[in-house]
Amino acid sequence: MGEDLDRITKENKIVVRDLIKIYNQGPQEVIALRGIDFEVKEGEFVSLMGASGSGKSTLLKILGTLDRPTGGLVVFDGQNISQLKDDQAVEFRRRKIGFVWQTENLVEGLTALENVLLPMRIAGKSKDTASKRAKMLLDTMGLKARADHRPSQLSGGQIQRVAVCVALANEPDVILGDEICGELDTETSERVMDYVRTANTDLQTTVVNVTHNPRVAKYADRVLHIRDGLIEGQKHTLYGDITEVDAKGRLVVPEEVKKLAGIEKRVVLKVTDEGLLVKPLDENKQNDK
Numbered sequence: 001m002g003e004d005l006d007r008i009t010k011e012n013k014i015v016v017r018d019l020i021k022i023y024n025q026g027p028q029e030v031i032a033l034r035g036i037d038f039e040v041k042e043g044e045f046v047s048l049m050g051a052s053g054s055g056k057s058t059l060l061k062i063l064g065t066l067d068r069p070t071g072g073l074v075v076f077d078g079q080n081i082s083q084l085k086d087d088q089a090v091e092f093r094r095r096k097i098g099f100v101w102q103t104e105n106l107v108e109g110l111t112a113l114e115n116v117l118l119p120m121r122i123a124g125k126s127k128d129t130a131s132k133r134a135k136m137l138l139d140t141m142g143l144k145a146r147a148d149h150r151p152s153q154l155s156g157g158q159i160q161r162v163a164v165c166v167a168l169a170n171e172p173d174v175i176l177g178d179e180i181c182g183e184l185d186t187e188t189s190e191r192v193m194d195y196v197r198t199a200n201t202d203l204q205t206t207v208v209n210v211t212h213n214p215r216v217a218k219y220a221d222r223v224l225h226i227r228d229g230l231i232e233g234q235k236h237t238l239y240g241d242i243t244e245v246d247a248k249g250r251l252v253v254p255e256e257v258k259k260l261a262g263i264e265k266r267v268v269l270k271v272t273d274e275g276l277l278v279k280p281l282d283e284n285k286q287n288d289k
């Protein structure tokens with residue numbers, strides 16, 4: 001690749017390289033991510049936008065160590081987190097990540113304040129410290145008057161703002177949001193995103209937010225478009241065709257690739273710094289060593 005990965009990881013909070021995810025459940029494989037590359041700077045707010053099925057949730061789960069990629073790297077603060085063991089992943093998430101989902105972020109029987117207190121109490125923060133921070137967060141998100149309300153007494157937008165407070169409770173470095181405005185109307189979505197923006201700027205929390213809605217996406221410093229498991233605008237022809245290696249080490253080369261590469265019956269294999277080079281063996285020219 002020839003890039004200076006050390007330097008790039010020093011300059012960024014998150015660096016994603018060649019990320020591939022293949023789901024094997026069911027009779028057929030699904031290639032959800034085909035070689036994703038991007039970086040997120042400390043304090044940045046990035047939107048990942050794409051149609052349903054494009055791989056957004058898959059990518060977000062891997063960023064948050066809720067799932068492991070089939071190939072590639074996620075470097076977070078200089079540490080490769082793509083293949084953490086389960087207990088390491090739990091610890092990593094607890095210290096670094098706040099998640100907000102589309103729905104079901106809150107505990108029904110608890111008030112907004114109690115919901116925000118919960119993760120801090122679990123993490124062992126004192127009642128006093130936790131209570132101060134919870135109130136500050138609810139205040140920042142415009143929910144001061146709603147602290148004692150239960151989820152059933154709150155609107156959809158208010159619930160999602162409480163969810164952002166819950167995610168921020170233990171001072172995560174990064175908030176990962178997956179369609180957090182998915183169930184909200186446009187006006188409410190914009191209000192929620194205004195507050196997410198405030199959390200990003202006032203509390204210096206890095207945000208990666210997944211959405212299919214351009215009006216939600218535009219709140220970010222930068223929008224990355226994801227289509228069919230690839231970031232748009234990135235050339236990844238090399239990784240476009242993931243193929244199988246069978247038990248005997250045979251590589252299945254799809255017809256299209258064969259044609260493009262001029263491959264007929266035999267190929268030459270060469271191990272290079274970049275990986276395995278597969279070249280057609282031109283049987284007419286015997287000078288290929």
Ligand SMILES: Nc1ncnc2c1ncn2[C@@H]1O[C@H](COP(=O)(O)OP(=O)(O)O)[C@@H](O)[C@H]1O
Pocket residue numbers: 023024025030031032050051052053054055056057058059
């Ligand atoms: N657990 C899974 N098992 C098999 N296929 C999956 C699984 N999760 C997602 N997929 C498939 O991976 C692709 C990307 O899904 P997803 O990341 O959920 O997309 P998005 O969030 O952009 O809608 C889809 O084709 C989806 O059906």
Ligand SMILES: [Mg+2]
Pocket residue numbers: 056057058
């Ligand atoms: Mg999704």
